[in-house]
Amino acid sequence: AARYLHLSYEMSVADFLDALGEPTFVCPVTGVALCAGGDKRPLTVAELPEFVRLVMQFWFRDGVSAQVHAFRDGLQSVFPIEPLLAFDAVELRALLCGRLEIEWEESELQRHILPSGGLTRDAPAYRLLIEELLAMPHAERAHFLNFVTACPHLPPAGLEMLEIEVAPQRAGLNTPTSQTCGNKLYLPAYRTIEELRQGLHVAFANAEYGGLHENTN
Numbered sequence: 001a002a003r004y005l006h007l008s009y010e011m012s013v014a015d016f017l018d019a020l021g022e023p024t025f026v027c028p029v030t031g032v033a034l035c036a037g038g039d040k041r042p043l044t045v046a047e048l049p050e051f052v053r054l055v056m057q058f059w060f061r062d063g064v065s066a067q068v069h070a071f072r073d074g075l076q077s078v079f080p081i082e083p084l085l086a087f088d089a090v091e092l093r094a095l096l097c098g099r100l101e102i103e104w105e106e107s108e109l110q111r112h113i114l115p116s117g118g119l120t121r122d123a124p125a126y127r128l129l130i131e132e133l134l135a136m137p138h139a140e141r142a143h144f145l146n147f148v149t150a151c152p153h154l155p156p157a158g159l160e161m162l163e164i165e166v167a168p169q170r171a172g173l174n175t176p177t178s179q180t181c182g183n184k185l186y187l188p189a190y191r192t193i194e195e196l197r198q199g200l201h202v203a204f205a206n207a208e209y210g211g212l213h214e215n216t217n
Contacts, residue, residue, distance in 0.1 A: 014045050025051060027058055034058055098153030102141040109133055112159035116184075117167030125190045126166060132196055143204040150180035176203045 017023055025038035033039045034054035043051055075081055084092065093100075109130050115121055136144065142152040148164055155161040162183050169176065169188040176199055177186045190196040 013048070017043060017045065025054065027055065027063070030063075032058070032063070094156050098151060098155045099158070100153060102138055102145065102154055104133070104141075104159060106130065106134055108159055112162060113164050113166060115167075116165045117170075119166055119168050119187070123189075125168075125187050125196070128190055128193055128196045129166065129187060132193060132200070140200075140204075143207075144200070147176075147204055147207045148178045148180065148185050149183050175199050175206075178203075 011019075023043040025034045025041040025043060026032060027034060034051070034057075035041070038054075072081065087095065110121070113130065113133070115123065115126050119126055121127070133141070133144065145154065145162075146152040149162055165182070165184045166187050167184060169186040174188050176188065178184060179186075188195075188199060190199060
């Protein structure tokens with residue numbers, strides 16, 4: 001209990017329940033009764049396992065069943081759902097959401113991050129971009145993909161399905177911009193890795209709020 005509440009002193013589970021006042025068998029998020037009369041059923045230490053079981057049942061079954069059925073009905077209105085039964089949950093997630101692991105090699109980046117608009121593979125900014133993409137941790141790679149393609153994951157086949165174009169920044173900005181509809185990145189003529197990193201940092205931060213995410217050139 002002390003760890004959960006980030007307290008600097010010890011607190012038992014019983015003390016935690018007492019501190020809540022008069023806890024009952026209701027969902028801690030929505031306040032919905034987890035069983036018949038749950039809003040009047042006292043929660044004690046002895047009944048915590050039952051409470052946790054009911055919470056899990058509500059969160060992952062009863063509380064979302066209507067949404068799951070609505071999603072299934074909507075999906076079946078587009079195409080039959082039976083062919084999807086050939087895939088397990090992990091395979092379906094990869095097909096629908098892409099690969100959660102963002103791994104790439106320099107040769108792959110060279111093949112599928114394509115200079116355009118007068119930019120060449122020998123341009124300092126392009127070479128710095130490839131260097132930085134290789135050095136980026138996973139979270140930064142996700143930010144890059146989201147900024148350029150509007151999806152923070154790689155498709156199942158990897159970068160070859162994206163074919164990201166990199167063109168010179170012609171908007172008079174010292175910050176990258178993008179066209180997510182065409183997987184296109186507009187890159188200023190950076191000369192150092194520090195300038196590139198700072199520019200990408202600003203671009204990623206603004207993309208979270210809808211800025212610098214689309215270039216109208």
